[in-house]
Amino acid sequence: RKEVEQDPGPFNVPEGATVAFNCTYSNSASQSFFWYRQDCRKEPKLLMSVYSSGNEDGRFTAQLNRASQYISLLIRDSKLSDSATYLCVVSAFSGNTPLVFGKGTRLSVIA
Amino acid sequence: EPEVTQTPSHQVTQMGQEVILRCVPISNHLYFYWYRQILGQKVEFLVSFYNNEISEKSEIFDDQFSVERPDGSNFTLKIRSTKLEDSAMYFCASSLDSSYNEQFFGPGTRLTVL
Numbered sequence: 001r002k003e004v005e006q007d008p009g010p011f012n013v014p015e016g017a018t019v020a021f022n023c024t025y026s027n028s029a030s031q032s033f034f035w036y037r038q039d040c041r042k043e044p045k046l047l048m049s050v051y052s053s054g055n056e057d058g059r060f061t062a063q064l065n066r067a068s069q070y071i072s073l074l075i076r077d078s079k080l081s082d083s084a085t086y087l088c089v090v091s092a093f094s095g096n097t098p099l100v101f102g103k104g105t106r107l108s109v110i111a
Numbered sequence: 112e113p114e115v116t117q118t119p120s121h122q123v124t125q126m127g128q129e130v131i132l133r134c135v136p137i138s139n140h141l142y143f144y145w146y147r148q149i150l151g152q153k154v155e156f157l158v159s160f161y162n163n164e165i166s167e168k169s170e171i172f173d174d175q176f177s178v179e180r181p182d183g184s185n186f187t188l189k190i191r192s193t194k195l196e197d198s199a200m201y202f203c204a205s206s207l208d209s210s211y212n213e214q215f216f217g218p219g220t221r222l223t224v225l
Binding site: 043100 | 216218
């Protein structure tokens with residue numbers, strides 16, 4: 001059973017569209033949740049942490065449902081620069097523990 | 112803005128050779144990690160390091176791998192006898208402390224084993 005599962009996409013959306021990504025995780029002991037962004041052949045970069053109450057950062061909104069072990073990311077008003085692979089990431093505890101990555105969902109925003 | 116740096120950016124080696132990948136974590140960070148990403152696959156954890164010792168390692172991190180912090184700034188990953196399947200992007204990461212797990216990744220070293 002895969003630890004972190006994501007729809008690989010690609011999602012091809014026009015500029016200005018709203019797009020949502022989902023992710024499920026298998027380890028119910030997971031405590032920390034993140035969305036990372038990875039551009040082609042580059043390192044993962046933290047986009048945002050995901051909190052139980054949900055959180056928003058500009059055009060990005062993340063939600064966590066612990067009961068369903070489900071995480072989501074919503075991007076509003078997509079920009080060309082949002083084109084990337086979005087990685088759902090969890091870790092078992094807070095602190096110095098390994099990050100467990102999903103394979104990522106590829107987004108292409110088209111002019 | 113402080114960042115994690117890695118050298119070399121690309122390493123080509125023959126099967127069976129030893130390679131050392133180098134990382135300079137962010138200067139006040141205390142926790143260090145190596146991850147790898149085989150082309151087209153997900154990022155996978157290899158090892159974490161704190162207080163001059165390995166704190167956790169995955170099953171990928173077998174006897175062929177070792178890590179070292181030879182001085183106050185560098186953090187290295189050594190692969191003793193490379194195999195074709197070691198070809199991947201190797202990312203170093205560091206984090207500040209144990210209360211918050213934001214890990215900052217370096218740009219990676221692309222290892223190609225021929």
